[in-house]
Amino acid sequence: MAISNLLFDYCKSRKKDQFCRVNRLSGIRMRHLSSTVKNIQSRVAECLDICPELLEMNNPFYEMHPTKVALLRIIQIWLFYDTMMVQIPPFPCNHDKSVTISLDGPQVQRSHLEQILDPDTHAFHLDNRGRILQQGFFDGSEFKSDLGNYIETFTLRFISYMLEKEVDFSFCCVGGKFLNIIVPTAVWENSQLLRDTIIGMLGARIKTVVFQGSTGSGNQRGVRGRACGAWYPESVRSNAHAHIPTKSVTILSSEVTKQALSLLKKEAEIMSSNSNYSIKSVVCTEIKETKKKVAFVITSLGDCREIAKIDLVDLFADTQVQSTAYVERLKQSIIFEPDDNVRNSPLIADGPEGARLLSVLASERRKDNFIRLQNGNDEIDINIPRTLSINGKKRWKRKSGNGTVYVQENSVCSAVLPLDGEKELFACCANTLELRGGACKVEGVTLLPPGRLFCCLALLSFGINPRTCSALSLSNDDEKNDDELDKTVQDALSWTRFSNGIEHSDEWRVKEALKFHIGCIEIGETLECQPEKIKSLCAFFDGVNGPMDVWKGYDTSLTDVNASLRRKSKVQKRVVPTKRQKNTRDQHDSNTTFICPGCNDAFPAIDVCKDHMQSCCFGLVRDKEPIPKAS
Numbered sequence: 001m002a003i004s005n006l007l008f009d010y011c012k013s014r015k016k017d018q019f020c021r022v023n024r025l026s027g028i029r030m031r032h033l034s035s036t037v038k039n040i041q042s043r044v045a046e047c048l049d050i051c052p053e054l055l056e057m058n059n060p061f062y063e064m065h066p067t068k069v070a071l072l073r074i075i076q077i078w079l080f081y082d083t084m085m086v087q088i089p090p091f092p093c094n095h096d097k098s099v100t101i102s103l104d105g106p107q108v109q110r111s112h113l114e115q116i117l118d119p120d121t122h123a124f125h126l127d128n129r130g131r132i133l134q135q136g137f138f139d140g141s142e143f144k145s146d147l148g149n150y151i152e153t154f155t156l157r158f159i160s161y162m163l164e165k166e167v168d169f170s171f172c173c174v175g176g177k178f179l180n181i182i183v184p185t186a187v188w189e190n191s192q193l194l195r196d197t198i199i200g201m202l203g204a205r206i207k208t209v210v211f212q213g214s215t216g217s218g219n220q221r222g223v224r225g226r227a228c229g230a231w232y233p234e235s236v237r238s239n240a241h242a243h244i245p246t247k248s249v250t251i252l253s254s255e256v257t258k259q260a261l262s263l264l265k266k267e268a269e270i271m272s273s274n275s276n277y278s279i280k281s282v283v284c285t286e287i288k289e290t291k292k293k294v295a296f297v298i299t300s301l302g303d304c305r306e307i308a309k310i311d312l313v314d315l316f317a318d319t320q321v322q323s324t325a326y327v328e329r330l331k332q333s334i335i336f337e338p339d340d341n342v343r344n345s346p347l348i349a350d351g352p353e354g355a356r357l358l359s360v361l362a363s364e365r366r367k368d369n370f371i372r373l374q375n376g377n378d379e380i381d382i383n384i385p386r387t388l389s390i391n392g393k394k395r396w397k398r399k400s401g402n403g404t405v406y407v408q409e410n411s412v413c414s415a416v417l418p419l420d421g422e423k424e425l426f427a428c429c430a431n432t433l434e435l436r437g438g439a440c441k442v443e444g445v446t447l448l449p450p451g452r453l454f455c456c457l458a459l460l461s462f463g464i465n466p467r468t469c470s471a472l473s474l475s476n477d478d479e480k481n482d483d484e485l486d487k488t489v490q491d492a493l494s495w496t497r498f499s500n501g502i503e504h505s506d507e508w509r510v511k512e513a514l515k516f517h518i519g520c521i522e523i524g525e526t527l528e529c530q531p532e533k534i535k536s537l538c539a540f541f542d543g544v545n546g547p548m549d550v551w552k553g554y555d556t557s558l559t560d561v562n563a564s565l566r567r568k569s570k571v572q573k574r575v576v577p578t579k580r581q582k583n584t585r586d587q588h589d590s591n592t593t594f595i596c597p598g599c600n601d602a603f604p605a606i607d608v609c610k611d612h613m614q615s616c617c618f619g620l621v622r623d624k625e626p627i628p629k630a631s
Contacts, residue, residue: 050562122354130330136323140294185248204252228314272302351417403438449545460513531555
């Protein structure tokens with residue numbers, strides 16, 4: 001169907017060479033394809049004894065009636081039922097129809113992924129889940145001389161950093177006793193579980209403070225231009241500046257024991273991994289005075305990053321900060337947001353385009369399933385799950401035989417990632433190459449609607465057992481035939497319900513499909529239009545994959561249309577040319593006539609012939625040129 005769409009646009013384009021250059025096509029191959037299709041059309045027209053123009057498409061497949069496209073898929077199943085393949089969706093999506101792909105390898109940033117993903121087209125965000133432990137010490141002269149003032153100023157710098165880095169939950173404990181818990185007000189108010197947990201553990205004083213961001217004016221050097229000085233409490237004088245950004249934060253203050261602090265750290269680790277809390281990142285900070293210096297331990301959990309050395313200097317207000325970082329259980333993943341334009345597709349509710357792009361790029365590797373990214377002058381390799389490999393052992397299988405099926409990397413079926421993980425995905429193949437071990441390599445793949453019901457009805461209507469893909473055996477004895485039909489119906493229903501769990505009301509579809517097959521046997525092999533068969537076929541497929549009603553003119557036969565055209569061609573119409581047509585005719589040779597390519601009628605002027613071609617052959621020859629003929 002994709003090639004037919006391409007060929008239709010190619011034939012309608014006036015500048016075919018430019019069309020090939022713009023779409024990166026081989027002009028020679030397109031000309032060969034076009035001539036091959038025209039040759040086939042002429043041979044079919046000769047067999048049916050009709051005009052070849054009647055076999056040309058008025059509209060491409062993407063503008064065609066959906067029922068016609070569905071019927072073409074059914075015909076594909078009838079022709080290639082023995083080359084069908086099946087896939088059980090290997091990669092489940094999230095509840096909101098987003099897709100999460102875990103990464104394995106060196107730590108990457110968003111800038112690395114933007115080398116292959118377009119932020120405007122592929123909406124995604126990088127999620128870091130793990131534990132980063134940073135511990136060290138600093139001199140702390142102010143800490144030792146005036147502890148109260150240091151706690152007050154440190155808390156402001158701590159809150160500013162957490163707001164700038166958008167940390168959902170953080171706390172700092174100074175001296176093993178004074179505790180401040182910092183939570184954005186939006187997170188605090190939207191999580192009832194978080195409020196119940198914290199209030200149940202601690203008897204804290206709660207207050208809400210509005211912080212305002214830096215306006216960018218004035219001296220922005222030093223700490224004012226970095227995270228620890230980007231936000232400060234809102235003052236009365238700043239009310240006149242309505243354009244200043246603000247953020248509200250909830251602060252819980254308390255004095256804790258060593259045991260209560262230990263329980264809070266354990267609960268914070270649970271918050272970072274439990275989706276019920278709606279918390280993505282947690283930062284826990286402890287500051288204690290030792291004999292010579294002041295030691296600190298910072299634990300970052302969930303979607304966390306290592307705090308930079310310059311930010312540690314700003315945070316503790318000491319240039320002599322020494323620290324060491326330990327990364328534990330850091331796991332990165334990419335979360336792709338739902339893509340509405342593919343989720344509402346009439347055939348398959350497909351996953352986000354970015355996830356499918358990563359799947360295809362990683363599958364181009366011969367052995368491993370990884371993506372290579374540039375990191376400055378070096379390269380880094382990022383592994384993605386093997387379940388996303390397009391030619392993995394658990395991807396496409398042969399419907400009969402369970403052998404592995406290898407598909408092309410640039411095909412549609414290679415990148416399909418259905419969101420509905422409960423329904424199997426079927427496809428039929430036009431070209432197959434048998435390999436060792438029952439495997440095969442395929443080309444010309446046609447995807448079918450997800451689920452077993454569509455495939456079952458298409459096979460039964462052609463007299464094929466959907467379970468075994470073998471021909472149905474029908475007896476001449478009416479009693480035995482009825483028993484065999486009942487067994488066939490029950491076997492088909494059990495095969496279909498094994499995975500889909502269809503309702504009992506769908507049993508009539510299976511029976512109607514068998515009746516359709518028996519009725520076609522009685523017709524024989526006469527090549528005639530059967531409007532009643534088209535109507536009955538659409539009836540029991542209606543509602544399986546959306547509506548499937550008949551289209552306008554479905555009962556019009558090509559032979560009838562061709563006969564009416566021949567009757568019209570026998571009657572020569574006298575056309576009185578207009579003044580403009582007379583002037584145009586005078587420009588041509590008086591002995592030249594113009595022939596309509598549809599009905600072979602002769603006209604004295606080219607404009608008269610073109611006006612006639614607008615309605616000739618139902619408009620099938622309106623885009624062609626009249627044939628000049630010397631009389």
